Amino acid sequence: MSSSSSVSGNYGRRHLNAERGMPKQCWCGQPAELLTSGSVTNPGRLYYCCARGYHKRHLFKWADECLVEEVEDIKHMISGMSDDISFLILSVAFGWEKRLK
Numbered sequence: 001m002s003s004s005s006s007v008s009g010n011y012g013r014r015h016l017n018a019e020r021g022m023p024k025q026c027w028c029g030q031p032a033e034l035l036t037s038g039s040v041t042n043p044g045r046l047y048y049c050c051a052r053g054y055h056k057r058h059l060f061k062w063a064d065e066c067l068v069e070e071v072e073d074i075k076h077m078i079s080g081m082s083d084d085i086s087f088l089i090l091s092v093a094f095g096w097e098k099r100l101k
């Protein structure tokens with residue numbers, strides 16, 4: 001088997017921006033609230049909003065966009081983890097092989 005240096009995962013190296021995914025709170029410290037849009041353009045669409053209410057400079061983010069980001073990040077993380085697991089399996093198998101000799 002040829003040696004490979006690309007086996008170890010890279011999910012830890014990526015800086016996950018706090019802005020991505022579901023927001024927990026607004027920059028002002030108020031918790032994020034999940035609300036349903038009643039607008040004509042986006043009726044029934046879920047969104048995160050500052051607990052102070054909708055305000056231009058406070059938190060506002062569509063929940064479906066948050067979900068897409070979360071899924072993308074999780075997929076990225078899992079692909080890195082599966083690489084790490086493959087590496088660990090190889091390491092363990094190689095370790096056992098050495099011990100049995």
Ligand SMILES: [Zn+2]
Pocket residue numbers: 026027028029030050051052058059
């Ligand atoms: Zn706010």
